[in-house]
Amino acid sequence: MATEYGQDYGFGGGPGLSADGGSRRHRLPAGLRAPFEARSLREFGYVLLGLPIGITLFVYAVTMMALGAGLLVTFVGVPVLAAGLAGCRGFGALERARARGLLGLDVASPEPLRVPKAGAMAWMGAVLKSGASWRSLLYGVLYLPWSVFSFCVALTFWTVGWTTLTYPLWFWVFPTYVGQGGIQLYGDETHRIYLDNPFEITVTALVGLLITLVTPWIVRALTTVDRVMVYGLLGPSRLATRVVELESDRGVVVDTAAADLRRIERDLHDGAQARLVSLAMDLGLAKEKLREDPQAAARMVDEAHGEVKTALQELRDLARGIHPAVLTDRGLDAALSSVASRCTVPVRVEVDLSERPASAIEGIAYFTVSELLQNVSKHARATAAAVEVWRAENRLMLLVVDNGVGGADASAGSGLAGLAERLDAVDGILVVDSPVGGPTRITAELPWRTEPVRR
Structure with a gap:
């Protein structure tokens, strides 16, 4: 529909130019730049760190929950469970910081603990009833299998890609066998195939280049799942987010209503009210002059009549500003x-x-x-x-x-x-x-x- 308006009224724009004056088209395509971009290296580092962190989280979460559940027959089990959940919340804060630093994902902290009164029992009850605590525990359990999978996939593609891409630089280090060298592709004791001639070396390097260019996008897809897990399990719940939004919206509505009331009060005070006060004074003067100078009184009444019309128009405009009758x-x-x-x-x-x-x-x-x-x-x-x-x-x-x-x-x-x-x-x-x-x-x-x- 905006296009239709552009045709009707001649709303046209010039040809699209990039901010750098068109030099953007001379830069390398995104697919060729990806392996060398800082973002790709940060995401790869995030995946590599994920495995040891996932192991630590899983061991802590399972150990504390199993120990706490086993000790529930005694009073000790409740504090252990509460301490385990509190530790999971702490790990969640570290994971949000890691995602913020390496993935650029800024996730707000979950809803704080609502402790109704001071005391250890009240704190433990708040931790056990907090949905954010249990979501952090679930993250610690689910992150290990995912971190193992993403670590293996990312490291395999990254290693194979760069190894085969640089194959022409190091294939000669392999010992020769009957005049042949390089990586043995397949074969047995009687018949072996080596990647040793120029054509095979070139093809190997090209395959490595393809894998190297694809690897950052695979890693990016893996970290997308990490983003979803961090956002969904370690961030605020949808209900808490909605409550915060509604509280903010309520504040905006209250401020807007107060500003509208002040505007209406100002318009009434400076406009219609001042004009009506002046009108009352003019009519009082006209009443005094009615017997002494009827013509002057008539002129004053005529001026007052004009003031009445102006005041009525201002009141109509003010009423239209509040809610027009035609609407x-x-x-x-x-x-x-x-x-x-x-x-x-x-x-x-x-x-x-x-x-x-x-x-x-x-x-x-x-x-x-x-x-x-x-x-x-x-x-x-x-x-x-x-x-x-x-x-x-x-x-x-x-x-x-x-x-x-x-x-x-x-x-x-x-x-x-x-x-x-x-x-x-x-x-x-x-x-x-x-x-x-x-x-x-x-x-x-x-x-x-x-x-x-x-x-």
Whole structure:
């Protein structure tokens, strides 16, 4: 749909150039660079370290759990189990640090222990009831077989690849047999085949080159499983992550509501309230002059009448800013058309919705488009803009396009950042595509919700 707008309004961009002025095409392809990249060496080192660490984790976890389970008939078993789980959590912290340093995987710490009161018994109970503790134990048990497999695969491919690639440099060290030397490929006592002539040596080196180029990608696939295990077993649970997100969203909603209330209070105090106070004073003066100078009083009443009209208009604008009546009565299509008519550039509005979303989502969509069109009027220096609204499965999609100068950035602490926070508070997303020189395409996604049926 953004392409359609580009065709309608001439929102075109120049040919794509890399940041280094096109020199990127002269660099080696990624497949040839992979064996020598620092990332590949770090990932290979991660796999090699995995075997001794996996053995240590497995021995510790199994020993402590078996010892604790065996001692459960006595009081000693509970402290041993708690100590074993606490040690597994400690190993989990070390594994997250190793993944962060070698794989670049930044995994947040799991939810902390919730100890209701001081004391050893309360601490042991918290450790035993913690899901993160048992996930760390499961990681220690499962990581050993995987580390053995990944260690063997990675080391085999790496060794075979570099050995055969450098074969032309060292094949001569093998002793000759009836004038032949090099690696014996196959054969028996009466008939032996050696890799010793130039053609065979070249083919061996080429096979080694192929294996060497493939090895980093195999290691990368192996470390992908490691990433999943670290993220899934040593990070916070989905429930805890969701709770943190909801707490953050609640804070954003509270702050946004407080800011809106302050804005409404300021607008009332500085606008309509001040105008009404002035109106009351003018009417009081007119009342005093009514008998002495009826004409002056009539002029003052006429001026007061104008002030009343202005105050009413300000109150209407304030009410429209809170929740426009046209949105409630006629929906997004009419409300967005009204907003577009107040924009300083021509705006094309298309709303393709078979039904209306929930009023809360509808209100957020309205204010999102209103804010974006205000940015177009104030900052874009555009000559045309377009707004499109449609539903994609369980998401309400908003697209605002303009052919202005571009350069909008939601991460720069601008109004777009606040708008992104508001959308995030309701599980929405704001995506800004605004290269310098334009065009600007801003896409907003909101969850599709409908009003509950009341009986």
